[in-house]
Amino acid sequence: GAVVSQHPSRVICKSGTSVKIECRSLDFQATTMFWYRQFPKKSLMLMATSNEGSKATYEQGVEKDKFLINHASLTLSTLTVTSAHPEDSSFYICSARVGDKGYYGYTFGSGTRLTVV
Amino acid sequence: AQSVTQLDSQVPVFEEAPVELRCNYSSSVSVYLFWYVQYPNQGLQLLLKYLSGSTLVESINGFEAEFNKSQTSFHLRKPSVHISDTAEYFCAVRRAAGNKLTFGGGTRVLVKP
Numbered sequence: 229g230a231v232v233s234q235h236p237s238r239v240i241c242k243s244g245t246s247v248k249i250e251c252r253s254l255d256f257q258a259t260t261m262f263w264y265r266q267f268p269k270k271s272l273m274l275m276a277t278s279n280e281g282s283k284a285t286y287e288q289g290v291e292k293d294k295f296l297i298n299h300a301s302l303t304l305s306t307l308t309v310t311s312a313h314p315e316d317s318s319f320y321i322c323s324a325r326v327g328d329k330g331y332y333g334y335t336f337g338s339g340t341r342l343t344v345v
Numbered sequence: 346a347q348s349v350t351q352l353d354s355q356v357p358v359f360e361e362a363p364v365e366l367r368c369n370y371s372s373s374v375s376v377y378l379f380w381y382v383q384y385p386n387q388g389l390q391l392l393l394k395y396l397s398g399s400t401l402v403e404s405i406n407g408f409e410a411e412f413n414k415s416q417t418s419f420h421l422r423k424p425s426v427h428i429s430d431t432a433e434y435f436c437a438v439r440r441a442a443g444n445k446l447t448f449g450g451g452t453r454v455l456v457k458p
Contacts, residue, residue: 271448321388336388
């Protein structure tokens with residue numbers, strides 16, 4: 229149980245275009261989701277936390293107008309990279325909080341490799 | 346704020362040899378601790394976690410980690426590795442009262458035949 233499906237797994241886009249990445253919880257309701265960015269051979273950097281029905285909370289240094297996060301339902305969160313540039317090329321991973329109250333865990337999507345050319 | 350340090354960025358090891366991946370954390374409050382594994386071009390999979398109780402936790406595939414509060418460590422060990430254990434391993438912490446995971450820099454394990 230507690231599976232998160234992330235789509236697409238790979239995307240190549242032209243500089244200046246926008247790309248949407250979807251993250252769906254398949255068998256549970258994800259009240260809280262997280263979006264990470266991972267540079268090659270580096271750790272995961274939390275970009276933002278999204279709660280269903282409210283605005284996302286962005287980490288310091290993350291441009292909220294560039295990385296639009298929508299969490300309109302309990303099973304879907306989307307990350308849109310607007311006006312993408314080559315420096316936005318990266319591996320993006322979503323995660324959902326599973327469970328409630330204290331001893332909850334996290335389940336991760338399989339990631340999206342974005343290449344901006 | 347909490348932080349996580351994984352002391353080794355890369356660990357080469359021969360098949361069937363033991364391996365230890367070191368993880369130290371810093372936090373002024375109680376934390377929960379996790380180890381995740383990431384295979385190439387994939388997301389993260391939970392290996393094991395420490396929430397409370399016994400300080401030695403085990404995974405189903407032979408890994409174990411021990412929470413040491415006095416040394417603020419949560420090292421991961423496996424007595425005998427397989428080629429399939431080649432992956433990136435991340436240690437992470439979360440404040441007991443918090444929501445966000447903080448990851449270490451990762452340790453790349455390369456198992457050689």
